[in-house]
Amino acid sequence: MNIMQKIKVLYITDNNDSEYPDLLMNYLNVSEYRNRLSIEQVDAKLINSEMDSLDYIAVLTEVDPTLLELNNKDNVLYLTESASVESNSIFKYQPLDQIFKAILNLYYDDKGKLLSTNDRKSTSIISFTSANGGTGKTVLSLNFAKFLASHSLKVLYLSLERLTSYNSYLVGEKEKSSELYYYLKDDPLRLFNKLPQLIDTDKELKIDFIPTNLELDEVKSLTKLHLEELLKTIVDLNEYDFLIIDMDSENNMLREEIMSRSHEVFWILNPDETSFMKTHFLIDTEEYKKIVEKKMVHFIINNYGGSIFSNKSNFELSPKAYIDHQSGWQNINDREKLLGDSKIGIKLLKCLPKISIGLEEDEHEGRV
Template sequence: MPLIKILIIDEDHEYSISLCNFLTHSYSETFAVYYCKDLSDINNSIKKTEPNIILSSEKYYSEIKKYTNINLILLSSLKNPETTIKTDYIFKYKDVNQIAAEVINIHTATGNKTYSNQGKNTKVVSVFSAAGNVGKTSLALAVSSICSFTGLSVFYLNLEQFQSTSIFFNNNNQYSFSDIIYFAKEKDKNLVTKIPVICSKENDSGVHYFSQTNNVFDIKEMLPEDIDFIVTAIMDCGYYDIVMIDMDSQLNENTMKVFEKSDEILYVITNEESCLHKTRLFIDSIDLLSKSFKNKAYLKNKIKYIANKVSQQALLSDKFYLEQELMSQIVYDSNFPSLNDLSKFNGGSAMILNSYSEIAGRYIKNNMEGTV
C-alpha cells in the first residue's frame, strides 16, 4: 500500500492534474495522490480520500484550515511570501521532484512516521580493488546501467572520497550525499521513505543515485554504523532490485562494513605489477578479515574476481552511453599473471567474464529466476 495520501486542491485544474500524474507515476512507492475535481465540494473530497496531507492554493487555504486538522501545506505562487512565515508552504512552480522531497520533509518533521513496503529482495553488490585506476567505477556504472536498461530497479551508491558522480550523471537535485550522511548520523528513521524521493535519477539509464558530497571531507566523517544505516535504508525502502556500491581502495572499518552488507563483491584486477602485488596482499589477508565479520560470513565466498586487461580506461561520456567498444573492455587474458592461481587463493571459483553485459547478465538472469 502507498505510504502517504495526498489531496491536491488548486483552482488551476491543469496544474493539479499534472502534479497528480507526475507524483503518481514517479513516486507510487511513496504517495497515493488525488486532486479535488469539484472545488465546490472540497469538504466531501477530504472525507472521501482521508488524506495525510493536503496541498492547497492560496485561494482555499484559509477556509480549509478552519475545519480540518489534517497536515495542510500551502502551494504558494510566490517565493518566500512574508504572510507564510509560520506556515508550511511550497513554491508550486519548482521542480516536481523538489516538491515531493519537501512534502516528505514537512510530513516527517511534525512527528509522523513512515514505513517501508519491503517490496523487493534487494541484492547488494560492491565493487572493490586494493589498487586504484583499475576500472571500478566503469564496471559499477556499466553494470548498473545495463541492469536498469533491462528493467531492474538499480541504485548506484558511490562511497569513494573523491567522487566522480557529477561527471557521469547530471546533479539536478537540491539534495546531495552530504544530506544523506547527516540523516544517517541523526538516525532519521524516515530515511527509508525519503530515499526514493530525495535521490536523483539519471535520465538515460534510469539508475538512481545520490548527488556527490558537497566536499570530500564529508565521506571521511562517515562511520561504519552510518554506512550500515544508509545501505539498510536503501534496501528497506522496497524499491530496488540491486544496490551497486562503488568503493574506495582503502581497507578499513568502513570497507569491512560494506563487505559485511554485500551479497557479492566484484574485485577488479589488471595485469599491472603494483595491482597484482596489492591483490596478493589482500588475498593473504582474507581469512583474517573474514573472522572480523559480525555475521560470521566468509568473506572469501563473496568475492568474484574480474580481470581487466585494459591498461588505460576508456573515457565515459557525461551521459554514459554504452558504446559497443565500452561494453567489451573487460576481458580475460590467458597470459594474465597469477590468474590460474586465484581460485586456489580465494577458496572459491574465480569469475572471469568477457564483458560488462555478461557480468550484468548474471543479475538479470537471477532476477528473472527470482533469486536476486
C-alpha cells in the first residue's frame, strides 16, 4: 500500500528542554496533519556538521536562523517567544494546528498544493460517460475500479453525477456530505488539506471514494476551473494509481472538460438506436470531435443481447467491446452485482493497451 508523501521537518533546539518539542510531536500524532508531516528533533550544536547529510524538507528552529549554517534558509520557520511580523517567524505559543499549517504553507504553491518532487506517483485518470442514462455506466466503472484494486493498485472512485447511484454499490463508514462542494466553491486553498479527510474506503472492495451528497444545483454550478482544481488536487495527493470518474450524462460542459483531462475514456452505449443516435449527435460537434481525435475514447456496448439494430453503421461508431446482458442481475441487488462479477474488469482492461498490470492472458477470449 502506498502512503501519502510526508513533509519531513527538522526541529532545531538550543537547550535540553524537550517539553515543547515533545508536546508538538505528541499532538501531531493524533492530529489531522499526521499523514502530511513528520518531525525529527536535532540539537543546534550538531547542526553545522550534520546538516548536509540530513534529508529535511522544512525547518522549525528556536535558534536565530542567521546563526545557523543552513544551505536553504527559505524553508525555515523561526519560533519566537513573542508575536512577530517577520514573514518566516511564527509565534511559538499559539494553537499547534496553526504551526503545522504554516509548515504546509511553506511548501504549497499559490493554489495550495505541494511543490513537485522527483518521486511522484503517476495517477492515470480514466473516465466513464454516456449520452443518456440507463446504460449501466456506474456499475461498469465500479467493476473496473474493483478489478484494479484487486491487483494491489490504489484506486479512487469519484462520482460527478447529479443523481448519484454509487451508494447502492459501495459501503463506507463516513456520512455523505457537501463539504467537497464547499471547498471547491468557497475555500479551494484548504482543499488539499481537507480532501484526505473526506475520502472513505470500501474495505471489502479496497476502493476509496468520496461520499458526496450534492444537490442538482450544486453539480450544475461547478465550472471548468472547479473541476481543474479538484483533479489537480487528487493527483497532487500523490497516493493513487488510478482515478476513476463516473461522469454525469447530462452536463456536457463538465463532460467535455473531464474527457479532455482523462488519459482514457469509456463511452458506454446501449445496443439501441436511441443510444447510438444521441452519442453520434454529441461527438459530431466541434468540441467533442477534437477530444475524440486526441484522446483514447473507447465505445463500449453494454447489455448486449447478441444483435444490434440494422442501420447501426450509419452512426460511424466502432465499438471496442461488448458486455453481454446479465439476465441473472434482475434478481440481485447492486452490491451483489459488484461482488459477484469477475470478468467485466478484464474485458475493459483489454481495451487499454497502454495499461499493463501483469495479467496472464485468459484462455477464453469470449464476450463477458
